[in-house]
Amino acid sequence: MKIADKIFYGGDYNPDQWDNETIRQDMIYFKEAGINLVTLPVFSWAKLEPDEGVYDFGWLDELMNLFAENDISVCLATPTVAQPAWLSSRYPEVLPVDIAGRRRTHGMRVFFCYNSLKYRQRAAAIAEEMAKRYQNHPALAVWHVANEYGTYCYCPICQAQFRVWLRKRYGNIDNLNEKWNTAFWGRTLYSFEEVMLPTELNDDYRFNPAIQLDYMRFVTDSTAECFENEYRVLKKYTPDIPVQTNMSGYIKKLDQFKMAEKMDIIGWDNYPWPTDDRSFIAFKHDIMRGLKNGQSYMLMEQSPNQQNWQPYNKLKRPGEVRLLSYQALAHGADTCLFFQMRQSIGGQEKFHGAVISHAGHNDTRVFREIKQLGHELAAIGDACVGAYSSSKVGILMDWNNWWALELASGPSKDMNYLSTVAKYYRAFYEQNISIDILGYGADLSGYKIIVAPMLYMLKDNISAKIEKFVNDGGILILTTMSGLVDENDRCVFGAYPGPLRDVAGLWVEETDALFPHEKNGIEFSELLPGFDKRYSCGFLCDLIRLTTAEPLATYTDDFYAGKVCFSRNHYGAGKAYYIGTEPEQAFLNNLAAEICQQAKVQAPFQADEGVEITVRHTETVETIFIINHNSASACVQLGNNVYNNRITAEDVSGRFELAAYDVAVLVRANR
Ligand code: GLA
Ligand code: ZN
Numbered sequence: 001m002k003i004a005d006k007i008f009y010g011g012d013y014n015p016d017q018w019d020n021e022t023i024r025q026d027m028i029y030f031k032e033a034g035i036n037l038v039t040l041p042v043f044s045w046a047k048l049e050p051d052e053g054v055y056d057f058g059w060l061d062e063l064m065n066l067f068a069e070n071d072i073s074v075c076l077a078t079p080t081v082a083q084p085a086w087l088s089s090r091y092p093e094v095l096p097v098d099i100a101g102r103r104r105t106h107g108m109r110v111f112f113c114y115n116s117l118k119y120r121q122r123a124a125a126i127a128e129e130m131a132k133r134y135q136n137h138p139a140l141a142v143w144h145v146a147n148e149y150g151t152y153c154y155c156p157i158c159q160a161q162f163r164v165w166l167r168k169r170y171g172n173i174d175n176l177n178e179k180w181n182t183a184f185w186g187r188t189l190y191s192f193e194e195v196m197l198p199t200e201l202n203d204d205y206r207f208n209p210a211i212q213l214d215y216m217r218f219v220t221d222s223t224a225e226c227f228e229n230e231y232r233v234l235k236k237y238t239p240d241i242p243v244q245t246n247m248s249g250y251i252k253k254l255d256q257f258k259m260a261e262k263m264d265i266i267g268w269d270n271y272p273w274p275t276d277d278r279s280f281i282a283f284k285h286d287i288m289r290g291l292k293n294g295q296s297y298m299l300m301e302q303s304p305n306q307q308n309w310q311p312y313n314k315l316k317r318p319g320e321v322r323l324l325s326y327q328a329l330a331h332g333a334d335t336c337l338f339f340q341m342r343q344s345i346g347g348q349e350k351f352h353g354a355v356i357s358h359a360g361h362n363d364t365r366v367f368r369e370i371k372q373l374g375h376e377l378a379a380i381g382d383a384c385v386g387a388y389s390s391s392k393v394g395i396l397m398d399w400n401n402w403w404a405l406e407l408a409s410g411p412s413k414d415m416n417y418l419s420t421v422a423k424y425y426r427a428f429y430e431q432n433i434s435i436d437i438l439g440y441g442a443d444l445s446g447y448k449i450i451v452a453p454m455l456y457m458l459k460d461n462i463s464a465k466i467e468k469f470v471n472d473g474g475i476l477i478l479t480t481m482s483g484l485v486d487e488n489d490r491c492v493f494g495a496y497p498g499p500l501r502d503v504a505g506l507w508v509e510e511t512d513a514l515f516p517h518e519k520n521g522i523e524f525s526e527l528l529p530g531f532d533k534r535y536s537c538g539f540l541c542d543l544i545r546l547t548t549a550e551p552l553a554t555y556t557d558d559f560y561a562g563k564v565c566f567s568r569n570h571y572g573a574g575k576a577y578y579i580g581t582e583p584e585q586a587f588l589n590n591l592a593a594e595i596c597q598q599a600k601v602q603a604p605f606q607a608d609e610g611v612e613i614t615v616r617h618t619e620t621v622e623t624i625f626i627i628n629h630n631s632a633s634a635c636v637q638l639g640n641n642v643y644n645n646r647i648t649a650e651d652v653s654g655r656f657e658l659a660a661y662d663v664a665v666l667v668r669a670n671r
Contacts, residue, residue, distance in 0.1 A: 001265055001295060002386030003142060003242055003334055007377045008037040008073065011338030011355070012301065015040060015063055016047045018342065023063070026342060027070050029362050033355065034374025037073040038341060039300070042147050043109065045079035045126060051086055052122070055129050064139050073141035075300075075337075076134060078230050080123040081147035082109040091118040097155035099199050110146075113153045114219075114226040115161045127230040131237035142298070143241055145230045148248040148269065149223045149259075154197050158222070163192045165218045179488040180210040209407035210489045216403050220255040224262050231262060246300035249284070252418070255399035256291055257439045266297035269339070270328060271307060274314045278612070278629050279426035281324070283437075285331035286425070287397065290437030294388050296616075299325075299333035305353025305366050316353070318365065319661045322373050323627060326663045330614040330625030334385045336377060338370075380646045380665050384623040387616035391434040392601045394447040397421055398440050401457040404489045405481065408456075412513040412540060415481075417454060423585060424453045424477070427592035432603035432613045444469040448599040451477040455497070459487035463499040470503050471572030475595050478504050479579045480511060480542045504578045505549030505569030512541040512560070521556030522565055522583055528552060530594040535587040541565065542580030549578065608634035611658070624666040628658040642669040 010030070015023055030038070041048070041060060049055055067074050088095050088106035096113045097103050104111055112119045127145075134140050170176040173191055182188045187208060189195060198215050200207040231243050242264040247256060249271045260266055268288045272281045288297045304321055306313040316324075325336045343354035355370050356362070362371075402417040428435050428451075436447075440460040444450055450469055455462070455478065463483070470476045483497025493499060495507035514520065522535040534556070543560050549569035554562050565580045577591070596602070604613050610630040616623050624643065628634045635657050642653045643666035651669050658664060 005382045008335035009377050010035040010037040013038040013040050013341040016044045033371040039075040042077040043082045046084040068139040074139040075142040075144050077144035078127040094119045096153040110151050114222050115157045120229045124233050127233045131234050135237040143234050143243040145245040150253040167192050212407050220258050260291035266291050267300040269301035279429040283422050283425045287437045289332035296332045296334045298335045299328040301339040303353040304338045304355050308351040376647050383621045384616045387618045391436040392448040394436045394438040394450050396452045397437050405456045411511050421453045424451045427588035449475045453479050455482040456484050467503045470574035473573035476576040480540050503571050503576050506544050506546045508542045510543040514538050522553045523556045524553045531590050535584050537581040537583045539582035544580050605636050607636040626664040628662050631660050633659050644669040
């Protein structure tokens with residue numbers, strides 16, 4: 001989907017805080033910085049509807065017109081993330097109840113019960129007012145619904161709705177008892193009315209994880225309905241304007257594949273921690289690109305400078321915002337938007353970075369950097385907007401798997417799905433191998449390599465798909481904690497990895513959990529190309545029984561020293577590697593290099609370490625993003641073709657040097 005013939009550049013503007021003079025002045029700064037889109041009025045429900053059914057849109061009309069006159073588009077937000085005080089006090093059911101049973105007070109945002117009918121009625125009503133009013137407005141470019149959904153509510157309405165949801169899913173109570181395996185601990189239920197919400201506060205893993213899992217699914221479904229409640233209204237008036245909501249960087253709470261089904265285009269907020277590895281940021285971008293099968297997405301927010309909500313809010317270093325912005329574009333973003341355009345003078349986020357700071361003018365380092373970037377993006381034009389990436393490596397990732405794996409009591413309390421997947425991602429990323437993040441529903445046939453880290457939960461026919469993929473010639477990486485449970489978290493498949501035993505050519509008899517300070521080792525008896533003799537490993541160690549697989553490496557320590565921990569199985573025309581432990585990163589990097597070579601999957605160019613290269617293409621243009629993450633200059637070997645660097649307008653080829661933290665955006669030069 002191509003949302004514009006340019007890269008949208010700008011961000012959240014909350015003008016209900018500013019007087020007319022400030023707004024007029026901002027318009028001049030925005031033009032100067034190359035801003036072409038603002039998101040508003042995300043938090044203005046209180047001002048737009050001061051009393052139930054009483055609307056005041058006059059001020060927003062003026063703003064919309066002002067932006068249109070200035071040729072700045074608007075991402076128009078329904079203001080439904082922060083309900084007005086009258087709504088909370090007149091209808092207390094709108095306020096959410098937390099896991100401890102406390103009805104929350106008015107004062108926060110995303111503080112509403114997504115199942116409250118009253119909330120949904122009022123939200124749909126104001127969305128309708130807006131849609132009717134602005135459906136033909138020239139500034140309207142994209143819709144934005146609410147903001148960063150993700151509340152978990154435990155109120156009586158949610159309790160009742162959960163029972164309805166369960167009835168629909170399981171039909172009768174006997175089926176529910178069977179699927180939740182309530183016979184264990186004698187937790188049998190005699191009717192749906194007896195189902196209580198899983199409100200266990202102690203982190204001692206004693207609640208039945210099957211119930212918790214279903215509650216998380218239910219919260220996603222309820223939130224998706226809440227989004228749809230407004231989506232439907234907006235689409236009625238403006239069928240051609242894309243509708244999205246911005247996803248929070250903390251993405252575990254809601255199954256984002258399910259949320260994505262309801263959205264026209266993905267929007268997400270990138271707030272990396274200063275300590276994040278660059279691969280982790282890239283990984284999150286690729287998740288966003290994966291949510292709609294490779295469709296490009298909107299970078300809805302990032303901070304132009306420091307955050308305020310981290311414990312230590314480091315300034316963005318000179319050039320850092322630029323680098324992070326290009327990294328987003330390189331991985332599939334079509335927009336580069338900030339929170340926020342002007343820094344609030346009070347409230348929760350008064351110290352959050354902004355394009356225009358409390359200084360109030362344009363004579364700041366941050367403004368100059370934003371302005372430079374704005375001019376660069378204008379020069380790049382629309383070459384990459386709506387473009388795709390073509391990856392031959394796919395990594396499977398699933399939210400139900402994530403939740404269930406981390407809800408399980410044992411074998412280790414340190415289960416961390418996201419960081420496990422991120423390690424496998426990093427192994428390919430560091431070699432500039434493009435990766436697609438795939439849900440269980442994805443078509444695997446176009447890939448040469450599929451990595452399935454901790455494929456704990458088998459559902460949606462995923463094991464048959466994987467088997468076919470390998471049988472047809474694909475290379476698979478499977479790991480410990482795979483093939484353990486069905487979609488209700490029951491271990492019903494026999495020996496692990498369940499139905500994947502044949503493709504892996506082994507079964508796992510036991511799994512040892514190591515203390516955090518403990519390590520084991522991986523040792524090759526015969527050296528494989530590209531590997532060292534020994535690596536360290538830890539966390540979990542499977543005790544593996546090979547059937548058809550060949551052993552590649554063994555443990556070095558403990559009572560299972562000498563037993564296999566890494567194997568390969570030829571299956572049909574393909575092969576499956578099994579890693580029974582958590583190896584150090586170097587092992588994964590070497591494995592990635594080796595199998596990419598086998599599969600003839602290559603980086604676009606050879607480059608020095610720390611240089612990130614990605615390619616996005618449309619039917620007609622290929623755009624190459626080169627980002628030097630090093631604090632020193634670094635080189636890329638471009639070969640004989642001549643490319644035009646859209647940032648500097650220079651033609652380049654052969655050995656191409658980038659300064660520290662510099663970026664290049666190349667397209668083939670027309671010659
Ligand atoms: C989120 C929200 C914004 C703002 C930023 C601050 O992403 O969507 O409204 O609070 O965080 O980093
Ligand atoms: Zn509720």
